[in-house]
Amino acid sequence: MTEVGKGTAPMNAAVSSRWRRMVNLAASAAVAMLALVGCKADVISYDLPSESARYTFQAETNGVKTAWEYTSDRPAKPDTPTSQPCIADVVVKETGLCRPEPLIFLRYDLGLGLDNTAKASGLHPITVTGYYQDRLSTPPTVTDLRVEASFDGGKxxxxxxxxxxxxxxxxxxxxxxxxxxAPEGVALRITATDSAGNNVKQTIPQAYRLR
Structure with missing residues (x-):
């Protein structure tokens, strides 16, 4: 069984299989990435085939939209430390190998003032860090990051x-x-890709305002 994280969102290619993967992807993922909003976590399970396949996982929290594309298959060996047991083992009580899914999460340092604004008219630096769930012992490396900004509400x-x-x-x-x-503030659209071909695209409709 394979584990993801926390939250609620639809997943494609959810078909019947004896191989169960627990999906517990944090709806606050979009927040952990931005630390602006919060959301309670739910545990959701999907039946997925054990063969290698490409999946899309989507979440929306307070207008922040996040879409992951990643490749998943049946683990060849377990990848969860004994100090952090697999959530699927605890909740579903199913036996089987377990590991987290290789979803890319994003953490931001937007360089804002105490009023959560940035100076208008000029170049403004931001820092974006990609990371994975702690239980994934050998995560891929984020190799490419694309940043886009909108000042007209995403038009x-x-x-x-x-x-x-x-x-x-x-x-x-x-x-x-x-x-x-930029009367509606600054919107951000971030796309990150890792060495395994997994990617994430996150759209933040109002990341911050200008002063």
Whole structure:
């Protein structure tokens, strides 16, 4: 059985199988990534085939939309430390190998003031870090990060230059317009891809405002 994280969202390709994977993906995932909102966690189970397949997992929390695409199959060996047992073993009481799913989560340092705003008219740096669930002992490496910003409520998007700073951590420089050109604040759309071909796309409709 394979474990994901916390939250509620639809998953595609959910078909009958004797191989059960517990999905317990945090709806607060979008928040852990931004630390702006919170949501209680639910435990959801899906029956998935044991063969390797590509899956899409989607979640929305307070308008923040996150979509993961990843490859999953039946584990060849268990990948959960004894100090942190598999949630599926505890909740479903099914025997079998268990490991977390390789979902990329995002953590942000938006460089904002105490009022959660950033200065208008100029380049503004932000830092984005990709990470995985703690139980995944050998996670992939985030190899590519794309940052887009919108100042008109998501009608149009402008790419920001990004640079790798350290493992799984990137900086982006967003060119802010004048404050009156972004009355709805700054929206962000982040896409990250790892060395295993998994990816995540997160859209934050109002990440912060300009001052």
């Amino acid at each position: 149009t998007w402008k790419s920001a230059g990004t640079r790798a700073e350290s493992k799984n951590t990137f900086t982006a420089r967003i060119e802010h317009p004048k404050r009156d050109k």
